[in-house]
Amino acid sequence: xxxxxxxxxxxxxxxxxxxxxxxxxxxxxxxxxxxxxxxxxxxxxxxxxxxxxxxxxxxxxxxxxxxxxxxxxxxxxxxxxxxxxxxxxxxxxxxxxxxxxxxxxxxxxxxxxxxxxxxxxxxxxxxxxxxxxxxxxxxxxxxxxxxxxxxxxxxxxxxxxxxxxxxxxxxxxxxxxxxxxxxxxxxxxxxxxxxxxxxxxxxxxxxxxxxxxxxxxxxxxxxxxxxxxxxxxxxxxxxxxxxxxxxxxxxxxxxxxxxxxxxxxxxxxxxxxxxxxxxxxxxxxxxxxxxxxxxxxxxxxxxxxxxxxxxxxxxxxxxxxxxxxxxxxxxxxxxxxxxxxxxxxxxxxxxxxxxxxxxxxxxxxxxxxxxxxxxxxxxxxxxxxxxxxxxxxxxxxxxxxxxxxxxxxxxxxxxxxxxxxxxxxxxxxxxxxxxxxxxxxxxxxxxxxxxxxxxxxxxxxxxxxxxxxxxxxxxxxxxxxxxxxxxxxxxxxxxxxxxxxxxxxxxxxxxxxxxxxxxxxxxxxxxxxxxxxxxxxxxxxxxxxxxxxxxxxxxxxxxxxxxxxxxxxxxxxxxxxxxxxxxxxxxxxxxxxxxxxxxxxxxxxxxxxxxxxxxxxxxxxxxxxxxxxxxxxxxxxx
RNA sequence: GCGGGCGUAGCUCAAUUGGAUAGAGCAUCUGACUACGGAUCAGAAGGUUAGGGGUUCGACUCCCUUCGCCCGCACCA
Numbered sequence: 001x002x003x004x005x006x007x008x009x010x011x012x013x014x015x016x017x018x019x020x021x022x023x024x025x026x027x028x029x030x031x032x033x034x035x036x037x038x039x040x041x042x043x044x045x046x047x048x049x050x051x052x053x054x055x056x057x058x059x060x061x062x063x064x065x066x067x068x069x070x071x072x073x074x075x076x077x078x079x080x081x082x083x084x085x086x087x088x089x090x091x092x093x094x095x096x097x098x099x100x101x102x103x104x105x106x107x108x109x110x111x112x113x114x115x116x117x118x119x120x121x122x123x124x125x126x127x128x129x130x131x132x133x134x135x136x137x138x139x140x141x142x143x144x145x146x147x148x149x150x151x152x153x154x155x156x157x158x159x160x161x162x163x164x165x166x167x168x169x170x171x172x173x174x175x176x177x178x179x180x181x182x183x184x185x186x187x188x189x190x191x192x193x194x195x196x197x198x199x200x201x202x203x204x205x206x207x208x209x210x211x212x213x214x215x216x217x218x219x220x221x222x223x224x225x226x227x228x229x230x231x232x233x234x235x236x237x238x239x240x241x242x243x244x245x246x247x248x249x250x251x252x253x254x255x256x257x258x259x260x261x262x263x264x265x266x267x268x269x270x271x272x273x274x275x276x277x278x279x280x281x282x283x284x285x286x287x288x289x290x291x292x293x294x295x296x297x298x299x300x301x302x303x304x305x306x307x308x309x310x311x312x313x314x315x316x317x318x319x320x321x322x323x324x325x326x327x328x329x330x331x332x333x334x335x336x337x338x339x340x341x342x343x344x345x346x347x348x349x350x351x352x353x354x355x356x357x358x359x360x361x362x363x364x365x366x367x368x369x370x371x372x373x374x375x376x377x378x379x380x381x382x383x384x385x386x387x388x389x390x391x392x393x394x395x396x397x398x399x400x401x402x403x404x405x406x407x408x409x410x411x412x413x414x415x416x417x418x419x420x421x422x423x424x425x426x427x428x429x430x431x432x433x434x435x436x437x438x439x440x441x442x443x444x445x446x447x448x449x450x451x452x453x454x455x456x457x458x459x460x461x462x463x464x465x466x467x468x469x470x471x472x473x474x475x476x477x478x479x480x481x482x483x484x485x486x487x488x489x490x491x492x493x494x495x496x497x498x499x500x501x502x503x504x505x506x507x508x509x510x511x512x513x514x515x516x517x518x519x520x521x522x523x524x525x526x527x528x529x530x531x532x533x534x535x536x537x538x539x540x541x542x543x544x545x546x547x548x549x550x551x552x553x554x555x556x557x558x559x560x561x562x563x564x565x566x567x568x569x570x571x572x573x574x575x576x577x578x579x580x581x582x583x584x585x586x587x588x589x590x591x592x593x594x595x596x597x598x599x600x601x602x603x604x605x606x607x608x609x610x611x612x613x614x615x616x617x618x619x620x621x622x623x624x625x626x627x628x629x630x631x632x633x634x635x636x637x638x
Numbered sequence: 639g640c641g642g643g644c645g646u647a648g649c650u651c652a653a654u655u656g657g658a659u660a661g662a663g664c665a666u667c668u669g670a671c672u673a674c675g676g677a678u679c680a681g682a683a684g685g686u687u688a689g690g691g692g693u694u695c696g697a698c699u700c701c702c703u704u705c706g707c708c709c710g711c712a713c714c715a
Contacts, residue, residue: 310715
C-alpha cells in the first residue's frame with residue numbers, strides 16, 4: 001500500500017542520514033512532480049561501497065506512475081534534491097544502472113553528526129522518548145518445584161534484553177518486568193501433597209530442602225499421579241470396551257488415589273488451609289531463590305519484585321469469567337465456557353472454563369492481561385515465550401480484545417522464540433534424554449571461558465581471571481542466544497560460542513578491550529614520565545570537540561557509530577535483538593579495520609592523534625552502551 | 639486432515655522488509671610494516687537461496703504449487 005509522499009511525517013533526527021535523505025528526496029519528488037501522489041522515497045545504505053554510502057531507488061517506481069523513462073526521473077530528482085549540507089553534489093554521473101542514485105556523504109556532515117552523537121546530553125542519540133507507552137515485558141516464566149533448565153534460557157535472556165532496550169529508550173519507569181510464575185494448579189498441589197506426606201514420614205527436612213530435592217520430588221509426585229491415567233484416556237479415545245478400561249483403572253488404583261489426594265490438597269490450598277499453605281510457601285521461597293540466582297548469573301534483571309505468580313490472579317478468575325458470561329462474549333459449548341474467535345480468523349475457540357468448572361491457563365492469562373493494562377498501566381505487553389505457544393497467545397489476545405478486557409489500542413505482542421537444539425539438530429537434551437539444568441550450562445561456559453583466558457593470558461591473577469571468565473561466559477551465552485533471528489531455532493554449541501574469534505560475544509569484549517588499551521596507553525605510558533599523549537588525550541576528552549574524518553578506516557568507523565541509535569530503535573520496534581548484535585559486530589569489525597590502518601598514538605600529527613583518540617572514546621562509549629543493552633558485562637582486560 | 643513456522647556456501651548464521659555482483663563467521667588456501675592486545679587485518683575459493691511456476695523494470699523477500707523437517711490443533715500448564 002503506497003503512502004502519499006505529501007503526507008506530513010515526523011522530522012528526522014539530525015543524526016540519521018537515512019531519514020534525512022528520505023526527507024530530502026520526498027521534497028525533491030514533490031518539487032519535481034507537483035500534484036502527483038508518489039510513494040515515500042526508498043533510500044537505503046548501499047550494499048557495495050562503489051555505489052557510495054546510500055542509494056535512492058525510487059526513480060524506477062516513480063517512472064511507472066509518471067509514465068516517464070526512469071533515468072529521466074532520476075535526473076529530475078537530482079535536479080530538485082537539496083543535499084548541499086549533507087552529501088557530495090549529485091550530477092548525471094550519480095545515476096547508475098536503470099536509475100539508481102548513488103549518494104556519498106560529506107566528511108563535514110559526518111564530523112558534525114559524530115559531534116552531536118558524542119555530546120553527553122545526547123545520550124548517544126537515545127534520549128528518553130516521553131511518548132513511548134508503558135510496557136510490560138513477560139519474561140523468565142519459572143514453575144514451582146522445578147529446577148530451571150535450558151528451556152528457560154531464551155525467555156530469560158531475550159526478555160531481559162528487550163526490557164533493557166525499552167528502558168534505554170523510554171526511561172526505567174516505562175518498563176515493568178513480570179515473571180509469570182507457575183505457582184498454582186494441580187501440578188503444584190501434587191508436589192505439595194507429596195511433600196506434606198514425606199515430611200510427616202520424617203523423610204524430608206522442609207527447612208533445609210533444596211531446589212534439586214524439590215525437583216526430584218516433583219517428578220516422583222507427577223509420576224505417581226499420571227502413571228496410568230494417560231493409558232486410560234487413550235483406551236477411551238480408541239473406543240476400547242469398558243472392560244479394558246476397568247482393568248486399567250484397577251491397575252491404576254494407586255495413581256488415582258494420588259491424584260485424588262492432590263485434588264483435595266488443591267482445594268485446601270485454595271481455601272487458605274494454613275498447613276498446606278506453609279508447605280506451599282516453602283516451595284515458593286526455595287524455587288524463587290534459585291530462580292533469582294540463575295537470572296543473576298546470566299546477568300538478567302529478574303528480582304522478587306518482578307514475580308507475578310499465577311496464584312495472585314486466583315481471586316480474579318471467577319469474577320472475570322462471570323463478566324464474560326454475562327456480557328455474552330463467552331458461551332457454553334460441550335459443557336465448557338468458550339470465547340469464539342472464528343470471526344477473527346482463529347478457528348479454535350479460547351476456553352475460559354473447563355466443563356468441570358475449573359479454570360485453565362488461558363483464564364489466568366486473561367486476568368494477567370487485565371492486571372497489566374488496568375493496574376500497571378501498560379500500553380504494550382510483550383510476551384517472551386516459546387514459539388510453540390503461538391496459537392495460545394493468538395487466542396488469548398483476540399479474546400482479550402473481543403471481550404474489551406483491554407482497549408483496542410493496547411498492543412499485545414508475542415515475542416516468540418525458537419527451540420535450542422543440540423549439535424545433532426534435535427532439541428537440546430542431556431545424554432540421558434533429560435533437559436539440561438541451566439546452572440550446569442553456565443558452569444561449563446565459565447569453565448571453558450576460564451581455560452581460554454588462562455591460555456592466552458597466563459600471567460593474569462586468578463581472582464581477576466575468575467571475574468573475566470564470568471563475563472566471557474555470559475557474553476558467549478547471551479550473544480549466541482540473541483544474535484540469530486528470534487523466531488528461529490538455533491544450535492547450542494558451547495565450543496563455538498565461547499570462541500574469541502569470529503562473530504561471538506567474547507570477540508566483542510576483545511574489541512572493546514583493545515579500544516580501552518589504546519586509551520590506557522595514551523593516559524599512562526610504561527615509564528613514570530608524563531604521557532607524551534596527554535595533550536592529545538585531553539583534547540579528545542574535551543566535550544563538544546570536533547572530529548576529523550579523512551581516511552577510509554576513519555569513515556567506516558564513523559558510519560558504524562552513527563548507525564547505533566537507529567539499530568536500538570529497530571530492536572524496540574521489532575523486538576528482535578539480533579539487529580543490535582549485528583550493529584555491534586559491524587562496529588567491532590570497523591574498529592578493527594581502523595585499528596590496522598589508522599595508527600592512533602603514532603598518528604601523523606597531533607591533530608590527527610587527538611581526532612583518532614576521540615573516535616576511540618566514542619567507540620568505547622557506544623560499545624559499552626550496546627553491550628549493556630544486551631546484558632553483557634564488560635571487562636578492562638581479558 | 640487443518641493451521642502455523644522453517645528450508646540460504648561443507649558447518650553456524652545474515653541480508654536495512656521488493657533493489658545493482660545474496661553477505662559474515664568457522665573450516666580451507668594465500669599474503670601482512672618483529673604488531674597502539676596477531677584473540678587482528680587484507681585477499682582467494684566456496685551459491686540454480688529445497689524444486690517448479692507466476693507477479694514486477696527488479697524476487698531470498700510477495701502469490702500459487704510440489705518436496706522435506708519442526709510445531710500446534712478445544713477443557714495439561
